[in-house]
Amino acid sequence: MRSNELLIIQPLLAGYRVSFFNDLSQFFDKVTIMADIKEQKDFGASLKKISADILHAPILGERTKLYYQQGIVKKIFKCRPKSIFIAADFRAISFWAVLVSSKVLRIPVFTHGQGLYDKPNPKLLYKIIFKAAVILSSRYICYTDFSKRTAEAIGVQSNKLAVMNNTIVNSSPITPETKNVKTKRLIYIGRLREGSNLELLLEAMKILKKRSVFCSLDIIGDGEKIKEYKSYVRKAEIDVVFHGAIFDDEVISEISKSAVAGVYPGDAGLSIVHYMSLSLVPIAHNDITKHMGPEPSYIKNMINGILFERNNVISLAESIDYVISNPSSAKEIFENSYITYQNLTSISMAEILMSSMNEFLKDQS
Incomplete structure (x- = not known):
């Protein structure tokens, strides 16, 4: 039997x-x-x-x-x-x-x-x-x-x-009402490796700084390119905090509370869902065929996230600028982002x- x-x-x-x-x-x-x-x-x-x-x-x-x-x-x-x-x-x-x-x-x-x-x-x-x-x-x-x-x-x-x-199911999700809509802080969560394309995000911040558009970035993660990124940050004199690798959902969520957007400048996967669970505006590139997985297809541009042109630093800079310069629009997007996360995990x-x-x-x- x-x-x-x-x-x-x-x-x-x-x-x-x-x-x-x-x-x-x-x-x-x-x-x-x-x-x-x-x-x-x-x-x-x-x-x-x-x-x-x-x-x-x-x-x-x-x-x-x-x-x-x-x-x-x-x-x-x-x-x-x-x-x-x-x-x-x-x-x-x-x-x-x-x-x-x-x-x-x-x-x-x-x-x-x-x-x-x-x-x-x-x-x-x-x-x-x-x-x-x-x-x-x-x-x-x-x-x-x-x-x-x-x-x-x-x-x-x-x-x-x-x-x-x-x-994924986040054991410590962040609901939209706890967010500060006027913050100009970003967050990146992931490995610091080839393919994460974090240099594109750092360069976008440098461009925005030259335009007198100032924002900050929390980086949660570790990897072989961390020394290279830290060196770039020092030379560019941009506001970036390297937190290292953190695996505790509660600690990550606490850090994310001060951020308005979760940026994945390279080829993403489930990181998009993680950002949504934290009531962040997920920002990812628009070429679904190049992503690590099909999960970025959950993003509906300007509704529950923002898509930029892949490997285009100006496009990424403009996407970030839009989020931090339009708090009411950002609030609507990250509220929809969290609703998407709830729908994905309700069953x-x-x-x-x-x-x-x-x-x-x-x-x-």
């Missing part, structure tokens, strides 16, 4: 997924997560918070090319789980092995992916691969509505797709996933 077990398969574990995995435990007798945990030196604290069983599935090969995760197919044949939830990674040979094995064993498998948000003109081969993954899945769970539309655009049937908005990701799963699990009852 098939056990009431959910098998979750991930290449690596992400700290922001902990609450999602724990929420799923209430719907199954047992939840097992398989991932390569030895590659994650900084995930130890988060591992202790996961209520599910965790099995090490080592990655063989390079994740930038083809790779294979050991032990997954063997686990499926041994435990015959009631359902499988797997991250969509077409480069993983084990991903395809799971889809085929699940078909043979008649186990519902739910593939979780970003769609084709970063491929505005996908090649024929990629379309075929994507459609094959969807066909072999019970349902393809999209990160966002935008992700779903990109899949439909290449001819994937809507009834094979579902949306589970990719989000848990686990409940949304289960609404898709239940259609298939009933057939096994």
Whole structure:
């Protein structure tokens, strides 16, 4: 008899997924997560918070090319789980092995992916691969509505797709009424690495200073480029506070109270949702295909956030200038930003996933 077990398969574990995995435990007798945990030196604290069983599935090969995760197919044949939830990674040979094995064993498998948000003109081969993954899945769970539309655009049937908005739950959100609408302070939260493009934000502040438009910036995060950024700040003589890496939601929220906008000058992802949870005006670039994930598609320009032209420092400077020079408009935008966060988190990701799963699990009852 098939056990009431959910098998979750991930290449690596992400700290922001902990609450999602724990929420799923209430719907199954047992939840097992398989991932390569030895590659994650900084995930130890988060591992202790996961209520599910965790099995090490080592990655063989390079994740930038083809790779294979050991032990997954063997686990499926041994435990015959009631359902499988797997991250969509077409480069993983084990991903395809799971889809085929699940078909043979008649186990519902739910593939979780970003769609084709970063491929505005996908090649024929990629379309075929994507459609094959969807066909072999019970349902393809999209990160966002935008992700779903990109899949439909290449001819994937809507009834094979579902949306589970990719989000995070902030344990210390900031509501709009606590914000100072007249503040001229900005905040950046994230890694100080190549791709964060923080130099664009610092340069925009320098341009605004020359125009006698003064603003301040709090930077929460650390990384290999911190010395370079600190040197730039000293030479430009702009008002920037480096707080270092902070992982406590309450501390981050307290710092954010004095900021009106959260700026992500590079390619963003879930940082946008984090900014929204803090009642900030999220400012990000307008090229969705270049972002780290499809989450910036939650921004509706001038409604719940502001979009600037990618890599255009003048466009970014003008966006910042608009926010700090128009407090009433900024207030309306960050109020809508917080409403967006509330809408994204009003129903848990686990409940949304289960609404898709239940259609298939009933057939096994």
